[in-house]
Amino acid sequence: MEVHASLRLFGGKRALRERVRDEAAELGVGQVSSASTSLAALAFARAGVDNGFARPLQEGLDRLPMEVLSAVEPHRDTLARLGCKTLGDIRKLPRGGVSRRFDKKLLTALDQAYGLRPEGLQWEVLPETFKTRLELMSRVELAPALMCGARRLLLQMCGWLAARHCGASAFTLRWAHDAMRARSAGDGGELTVRTGEPTRNVEHLSRLLNEHLAKTELLAPVGDLELEAIEVRSLEPASASLLPDTLQQGESLREVLERIAARLGPERVLRPVLTEDHRLEWMQFWQPASGKPPRERAASDGMPQPTWVLPQPLKLATQDHRPMYQGVLHLIAGPHRVEGGWWHRIDTADGADTAHVQRDYFVALSEHAGVLWVFQERLANDHTAWYLHGVFA
Template sequence: MLWTALLPSPCSGTAACTDAAQRALATWALQFTPRVALADEAVLMEVEASVRLFGGRRALRDRVWNEGRELGVARLAWAPNGLAALALVRAGIENGLRHPLEALLDTLPMDTLSAVHPHRLTLEHIGCRTLGDVRALPRDGLARRFDQHLLNALDQVYGLVPEAHDWVALPEHFEERLELMARVEQAPALLFGARRLLRVLSGWLAARRAGVTAFTLHWAHDAMRSRAAGEGGEITIRTAEPTRDIEHLCRLLGEHLARVELKAPVGDLRLVATEVRPLHDVSASLLPDTVRQGEQLGLVLERLAARLGPQRVLRPVLCEDHRPEWMCRWQPAALPLPRKGAPGTDLPQPGFLLPAPLRLLVQGDHPVYHGRLMLLLGPQRVEGGWWDRAGDEDRNVVRDYWVALSAEAGVVWVFQTRLDGAPAWYLHGHFA
């Protein structure tokens, strides 16, 4: 697993201000993963499943750090579990993946683990200074003298037992407040604090796969104001189409704030997304943008083959073969496509084939894959290949294919062999 811990800068405001800043950071973090948790003063994210989506660990780290600094993130750390990432970020160590976790944690001060805090003085009196010192104490004596919570936390931070977290839920509606560090007397200067709120809004929109078409910025006047000034003001910004581009939203807001005159100093901001619509992102493509602008795919492939070499640009070609493993082959894109394709079939074909069929367990007469499979369609017999050999490999197959349903894995493609003395069931593909 891969976890990151984000440690915000200490807030100079009230405790409520600190909690609001932490919740805002968690809301922004939901764009990277749905597994976001609050842990004491930090925000934890489990991002193992998000690494490829955001271009790898380095790209994900850079984006989290660059955007997070605008929201007050002072430090971050990476580790195989959440408590270890929290301990490392408190110690100012960013990379917990470069060295063995056990050796790294043993050197950390005791106060990097929250469960140690109630017992810190006692542990110091018996000579403990680091997490390694605490872990080296006899477990029986540790359990009798201290609470079980300390032992559980030690096991969790070292990855010996799983963690349990309360995940942050994505709010249905966006409304965030920011207490300004100093009173603002000119409206354009509100953009500095509003940009921080817009950054959180952008993360919330990304998590919802949506864009905003209207948002309202509210400001509250300082308590030491004249009665004529009122409690505050507001401004609503509208866009022609849904967007979550923070630079575009900041430019629009800046243009409108330039024409606003504040009646009193402002100490508090509140941003509300008033109109939100689904936003369908354009899929990233390995091909040039000219393909989407009308250039034929064949011409693009020819140019890529000329740049990279003909053997580096391949296209799939359907073959006239009933056996699924050899129904498709790859050929250089520059070669002409054959006229004949694969033969038709009565059953639907899966979008994903396994590199090699996976043998399944059988309960009674039914195959098992994440539970007992329900056979939906079939059988369709695929037979042939007695003439086809590749070295010592005999490619002769006699199989009965079925479309089956798994309660956990969804719709799958399985077959039963007919050549073997004891027929067996195999998983061969998944339907998208």
């Protein structure tokens, strides 16, 4: 990787090298080295040397065995018979003789490694879709144990998403059964994980996948994994602040709800959603917390709305045409007229009926019960009747 232009962004050469080393270890990378040229960095990595800047480049490369450069491989036996063991030994040979006896690739590779000739590096071109496989080091018989290999695939997917400035809202993990399996077990299985919003947070995706695998039973030992991003959308990262970060650490509420829903089932984790309806009974409905909510609206229209709603309106006693509930009620706001629902048909004990309402709501104060939400029915036979419908917390 050519990182010279990014050193300041990542806090300097040492900080970037340590970050690459730590994060690449989870992807199975065994050695990370740095140098002033790409071929030199590759040579140091193959020789097990971490820092190619510890000594001058020529001195460091001259000490390395000649096998660290791929261009040496076709001529290794010949060079060995000439007494060469290190890259420094090859450089001591006459350039004219090396040029005539060996191909140009050898001298070109040496010059590029030592910084005597410019290197023509190519940009890494990412594929349009993400789908990759991993052969496990041993056969896995329990589904939760698949996380060790699956996390490596998730890291690759999140890296691909970050490079494309995207997030995944759904991905599929597939596994292939071992060849020595029962015929009834089939070739393998798969598991699809969905999120409420596109993300490339590897920790959150790992927790979600782990919850799903905890409820999965493998029919046979697994030898191979495959991960595919099936729903990808553009995702711009949040702007960083110049002020100290005061945001809470850990999972957000959305991530916690998605993880709990993965464990208990989406039908057991619900949230209320406001709808385009002024009738109190149908002003909201419950849906899975991980689902995408419809377009919401503020349903109060300037009037306060009760915190708790009674399952059925309670008819109140009256005194001199004033409603009573643990004493005479004092009307402090209203009327708030709500009318509609002629289109809404519901099933009742007497058959199908409409949920049409014509009500005037008031905010009322009770000396003992607090603030209440009461109404009168317009155009009703008993237009003096009052009903209690909600309580303010």
